[in-house]
Amino acid sequence: MRDVPLSNLERQFLLDALEESKRLDGRSTPQRRPLELHFGRVEGTALVSVGETQSDHASLVYAQASASIAEPAVSRPIEGMLNIFVTYCGSAAARFADAAGTAGGDEAVEVTRLLERCLKESRCLDLESLCIVAEEKVWQIRLDVNILSAAAGGVADAASVAALAALAHFKRPEVTLQGDQVTIHPVSERDPVALAIHHYPVLSTFAFFNRQKSGSNAEKIVCVDPTWQEEQVMAGKIVFGVNPYREICTLHLAGQLLIDKSVVLRYAHVASQHAKSVVDLIKNQLHEDTQKRLAGQTEEIGFAFAFKQNSILQNVKPAEMVSTANLEHV
Amino acid sequence: MAGYELLSEQNLRLDGRKADELRRIQCKLGVFGQADGSAYLEQGNTKVLAAVYGPHEIYRHGAGGASRPTLTATSNEQAVINCQYSAAVFSSGERKRRPRGDRKSQEMSMHLRQTFQAAIKTELYPRSQIDIYVEILQADGGNYCACVNAATLALIDAGIPMKDYVCACTASLMNDRPVVDINNLESTTGGPELTVAVMAKSGEIVLLEMSQRFHVDHLEKVMDLAMEGCQNIYHILDKEVRAHVSKRGSLLGWEAT
Numbered sequence: 001m002r003d004v005p006l007s008n009l010e011r012q013f014l015l016d017a018l019e020e021s022k023r024l025d026g027r028s029t030p031q032r033r034p035l036e037l038h039f040g041r042v043e044g045t046a047l048v049s050v051g052e053t054q055s056d057h058a059s060l061v062y063a064q065a066s067a068s069i070a071e072p073a074v075s076r077p078i079e080g081m082l083n084i085f086v087t088y089c090g091s092a093a094a095r096f097a098d099a100a101g102t103a104g105g106d107e108a109v110e111v112t113r114l115l116e117r118c119l120k121e122s123r124c125l126d127l128e129s130l131c132i133v134a135e136e137k138v139w140q141i142r143l144d145v146n147i148l149s150a151a152a153g154g155v156a157d158a159a160s161v162a163a164l165a166a167l168a169h170f171k172r173p174e175v176t177l178q179g180d181q182v183t184i185h186p187v188s189e190r191d192p193v194a195l196a197i198h199h200y201p202v203l204s205t206f207a208f209f210n211r212q213k214s215g216s217n218a219e220k221i222v223c224v225d226p227t228w229q230e231e232q233v234m235a236g237k238i239v240f241g242v243n244p245y246r247e248i249c250t251l252h253l254a255g256q257l258l259i260d261k262s263v264v265l266r267y268a269h270v271a272s273q274h275a276k277s278v279v280d281l282i283k284n285q286l287h288e289d290t291q292k293r294l295a296g297q298t299e300e301i302g303f304a305f306a307f308k309q310n311s312i313l314q315n316v317k318p319a320e321m322v323s324t325a326n327l328e329h330v
Numbered sequence: 331m332a333g334y335e336l337l338s339e340q341n342l343r344l345d346g347r348k349a350d351e352l353r354r355i356q357c358k359l360g361v362f363g364q365a366d367g368s369a370y371l372e373q374g375n376t377k378v379l380a381a382v383y384g385p386h387e388i389y390r391h392g393a394g395g396a397s398r399p400t401l402t403a404t405s406n407e408q409a410v411i412n413c414q415y416s417a418a419v420f421s422s423g424e425r426k427r428r429p430r431g432d433r434k435s436q437e438m439s440m441h442l443r444q445t446f447q448a449a450i451k452t453e454l455y456p457r458s459q460i461d462i463y464v465e466i467l468q469a470d471g472g473n474y475c476a477c478v479n480a481a482t483l484a485l486i487d488a489g490i491p492m493k494d495y496v497c498a499c500t501a502s503l504m505n506d507r508p509v510v511d512i513n514n515l516e517s518t519t520g521g522p523e524l525t526v527a528v529m530a531k532s533g534e535i536v537l538l539e540m541s542q543r544f545h546v547d548h549l550e551k552v553m554d555l556a557m558e559g560c561q562n563i564y565h566i567l568d569k570e571v572r573a574h575v576s577k578r579g580s581l582l583g584w585e586a587t
Contacts, residue, residue, distance in 0.1 A: 106436075106440050116433075121542055122543045242546075247544060247546070251524075251538055252540075254445075255448060261553055265550060269546070
């Protein structure tokens with residue numbers, strides 16, 4: 001099925017509003033949408049939503065990390081492996097609704113490659129610590145990223161947060177070596193061990209729009225965290241994968257842009273600040289999750305609990321005085 | 331393979347080049363008779379063949395791994411660009427099982443399509459399709475760049491109007507010194523790799539890719555060197571195009587202008 005295309009009027013309206021630095025959802029151009037992160041009951045599962053939760057205008061990404069034992073690659077015999085698989089669920093958007101659509105086409109390839117470059121090729125996970133017996137057995141970490149809803153755009157950003165959170169949350173079984181004998185302890189015998197993560201690279205997308213009146217040499221309008229409609233209308237975008245130490249792990253720029261180096265450098269800095277806040281979010285949520293598990297509060301961990309808090313049946317708002325000062329008197 | 335340095339104290343790399351030296355580029359336009367435009371390009375040991383078909387009527391079938399824009403793209407106002415990147419099974423050190431359709435090839439196809447969508451004057455050919463096929467015969471680093479350069483030549487050979495030459499180049503960082511045009515060995519064992527594709531005369535960046543990680547402070551000098559490399563490549567390509575055109579033109583009796 002095809003998505004409902006954006007009409008020319010809608011495009012023009014969006015561009016005209018951007019001339020005045022106004023965006024359709026009321027954000028200012030450098031403002032990001034709120035990001036929510038929830039961990040599941042199973043270790044290594046994370047759900048990230050961007051935008052208003054559980055509405056038509058939210059992007060939802062679910063990531064799960066799991067481990068299995070495999071033979072290492074011939075060229076890297078003492079390292080474990082990290083494999084990332086991205087799937088668009090049929091519910092993600094109308095264009096993914098039929099079986100052929102779940103392959104995702106160009107979009108899925110782009111998100112997969114961005115995640116691979118950001119997480120795999122930047123070597124954020126310590127692969128040597130995943131080695132059990134050199135050249136024979138290593139841990140193979142499989143990261144499944146499911147895009148549940150792509151309606152609001154910002155899928156790559158949300159997917160990178162979900163993937164990192166899943167890796168940070170995941171615990172693999174403990175392994176002990178006694179001489180030649182390798183024992184892999186089931187979870188019932190020994191507590192599982194968390195993965196060693198060197199650094200946390202986070203993806204950040206910036207969309208560029210041409211100013212309509214002046215020529216293409218004029219300064220472009222830049223929007224942080226574009227929505228799906230903004231992505232349809234943009235002249236180009238930059239995706240940065242930056243960690244909080246301001247190291248660029250991946251950079252992707254495509255489109256018809258006149259881009260100055262200073263622009264790239266400036267937004268690398270902005271992306272790094274976002275990475276810092278994301279890492280803080282992941283660490284805080286992880287800490288809360290660990291506390292709850294240690295305290296035995298098994299009722300309060302997992303997605304079910306997180307969703308209950310947003311339930312319409314439990315919406316509690318404190319009473320608030322409304323100011324009638326500016327109302328017109330009839 | 332211990333004991334070798336990617337960049338020695340005399341600032342020479344493993345293949346004897348200096349940090350800011352490009353590999354030798356040899357290119358030829360019009361290598362195929364059947365395709366509307368074709369080119370062969372060698373950048374060091376990387377050998378690439380590009381063929382261009384079009385503009386012609388749009389047909390939806392695509393070979394495995396080709397990249398085309400989604401169906402919602404309006405073809406009533408613009409030509410549709412279809413790109414396929416394929417690496418021959420004998421192109422790399424180990425024999426490849428799939429020449430195309432794997433993820434890296436799909437990504438490359440997508441990047442090529444995005445690059446040429448920006449460079450070709452698509453508004454001149456509404457409701458048509460332009461196919462660009464690129465085949466890597468030998469891959470020795472800088473594959474994407476060689477593809478972009480070869481495809482530019484093939485598009486010129488096909489007579490498809492473009493806004494400007496698109497030239498691409500890689501750059502990297504060794505011992506905190508930027509180096510240009512890295513080969514396969516340097517890219518697998520060395521540090522980060524920055525690939526940039528620019529419109530030659532205006533210096534507009536059409537595509538910028540970076541892999542592995544380096545600190546933001548180094549970004550500027552590496553980007554500068556890569557863009558300088560692109561300018562040098564532009565001069566080489568332009569010389570070859572002019573030589574090709576005057577040779578063909580002299581056979582037909584044109585005056586060399």
